[in-house]
Amino acid sequence: MALPEQKQTLTETRLSGLSVPEGGWAEPARRDALARLRAMGLSTRRDEYWKYTRPDTLTAPEPEAAEVFDDSDEPQLFSERNGLKIVFTDGVFDEGASDALELDGVRIDRLAETSDIHWARDVYGVLEARGQAPVQRPLAAFNTAFATDGVLIHVTGRPSRPIHLIYRRSGNAADAVLHHVVKVDAGACATILETGPAAARLNSGMEVEIADTGTLHHVRAQGRDHERRAATHVFARLGRESVFKSFTLTANGTLTRNECVIELTGDDAVAHVAGACMGDGDFHHDDTVFVTHDAVNCESRQVFKKVLRNGAVGVFQGKILVQPGAQKTDGYQISQALLLDEDSQFLAKPELEIYADDVACSHGSTSGAIDEDSLFYLRARGVPRGEAEDLMTIAFIAEAVLEIEDEDLQSDINDRVAAWLARRRT
Amino acid sequence: MLEIKNLHVKLEEEDKQILKGVNLTVEAGKVHAIMGPNGSGKSTLSYVLSGRDGYEVTEGTATLDGVDILDMDPEERAAAGLFLAFQYPVEIPGVGNMTFLRTAVNAQRKARGEEEMSSTEFLKTIRARAKDLKIDQDMLKRPVNVGFSGGEKKRNEILQMAMLEPRMCILDETDSGLDVDAMKLVADGVNALRSEGRGFLVITHYQRLLDHIKPDVVHIMSNGRIIKTGGPELALEVENQGYEHLKAEEA
Secondary structure, eight states: OOOOHHHHHHHHHHHTTOOOOOSSTTHHHHHHHHHHHHHHOOOOTTSGGGSSSOOHHHHSSSOOOOOOOOOTTSOOTTGGGOOEEEEEETTEEOTTTSOOSEETTEEEEETTOOSOOHHHHTTTTHHHHHTTSSSOOHHHHHHHHHOOBOEEEEEOSOOSSOEEEEEEOOSTTOEEEEEEEEEEOTTOEEEEEEESOOSSEEEEEEEEEEOTTOEEEEEEEOOOOSSOEEEEEEEEEEOTTOEEEEEEEEEOOSEEEEEEEEEEOSTTOEEEEEEEEEEESSOEEEEEEEEEEOSTTOEEEEEEEEEEETTOEEEEEEEEEEOTTOTTOEEEEEEEEEESSTTOEEEEEEEEEEOOSSOEEEEEEEEEOOOHHHHHHHHHTTOOHHHHHHHHHHHHHHHHHTTSSOHHHHHHHHHHHHHHHHHTOO | OEEEEEEEEEESSSSOEEEEEEEEEEOTTOEEEEEOOTTSSHHHHHHHHHTOTTEEEEEEEEEETTEEOTTSOHHHHHHTTEEEEOSSOOOEEEEEHHHHHHHHHHHHHHHTTOOOOOHHHHHHHHHHHHHHTTOOHHHHHSEETTTOOHHHHHHHHHHHHHHHOOSEEEEESTTTTOOHHHHHHHHHHHHHHOOTTOEEEEEESOSHHHHHSOOSEEEEEETTEEEEEEOTHHHHHHHHHHHHHHHHHHO
16 A cells, blocks of 8 residues: 555655665665565554654754753763773764773674674564564664664673763764674673663664573663653564563653564563653653563563643553464563653553453553652651652652562662752752 | 640531630650540640641640740751651651651751761661661661561651751650560660750550650540549549549649
């Protein structure tokens, strides 16, 4: 079926002047992705999947400028975790600021490397393409086609340090397209940290292939810049007895859409995806998650908490799809918003679609204010109102933060949230 | 210490007068008990004194050591030395009991211009106090009151009281929902805190609790007023003859 004219115009306008990076092992995958993108067209507000979030600033030819947030005088998040630093400035690998790409138990290459990297060929654009059904994700196809930088991480053992991807900004109007590929071998285990806003507009993708019994921990904080926009995709495919745990903290940002697409393809696999966001004013945050159970006795959890004030908007679209035969599935999904005033908004669309008869799936969604009884209890013990509200807010997001396995990383995130709240207390 | 004069209180949202002229003075070192039937205004008195929203003081005063507390925020009253042991302690998921207590202790100290309690000192103190109340480490680590039994919640209230060392303690039906052993444990905790500089106001329906926490003065409250004041024998009179008899006597 031909695209509606409006969609075709939008897509071709965006593509004009862009060309798929040539040469190298990834070029065929990029050309396939471009073909996929042309066939589906870029997203518009009329698409059901974009009902609650306007995609226009993400699909426009040029990004809107966003002032660079200067936090250089503060300790950087996760700086005490001794990660292998891989720095991107405005979406471009920054060799001078990065550590050598060498770490025990892992091999790291740049996406821009043209030498053939066999394993990456089997993943790059492959998981993204699988994630295009039943729902289209045009920005992800765009990402595969045009990503200019990123890293290929092949985890073969148990690296002694986390891999820390750091996204810095220098220009007010940078438009970054980053794509990372992660492959975790059987029995291997790694932690990937991501911090920073990357660009005025970021389109990022991460494809994660976890072999049987492999484990990947992923903890991300998307930076504090106010006007930035981001569309991110994480695609993960899990083998037997593998584990994937992903957590994202978003503080500020005019527009963020984080999509996460998980396929549980081996028995007894575990996938937890969680997020906490803090929005004040001009803030629109969308978590869109799709978990497919296609094996026996797998566990998935989606835990999303949103703290919203001054007209901030939170969106959650989360789905658990249990395929025929995926018996003993244990699926859990919760999305909750703490509305700190009457101007803020939370839009939630929780979905379950189940084709197996021996499963346990639960979902829940709530929005509400801080509990007055609890607040009075804390104040009656001498805790001032502001501090009591902060304590309650941190308690509210705790369920999501606790999805991070490493307690040091949990406390890094909690400290960041506490500082965000303290700055807003008057 | 705590001086309540001609206190009139109505509900903020509706035109309903709850307290109709309460006069009461609790001296330092003394334990006063307030007894009374359901709906007499006992709990309202405790909430108004601790600063809960939803009540409007239409007349009268309440002072702690001569300072008017009715215009203070709840946290200011707490820092001034007032403590309410809740009839229904609130569950706060996500906030650890220890974190909560340390935050409270240090917030009060800060408000009074005192130095914060160090982690070591805090841990040492709380372990000792918890042990006296048979509160185990697990209860200290769990979120505030979440999954606690009725007895555990009330013991946790007394632990907070012991840690915060208030000058004026109000116990709102601390005996409700307690079995005999739990009541004894709670009463022992309260008795351990009795001292010359500290006043207690114990609100209860039943004389039972007063067997364990021996009051110096007993007040009977009915229909928003204190209708009779006496010694411990007054509690026994209530136990034997009920409130109707006293109400009739007043009329």
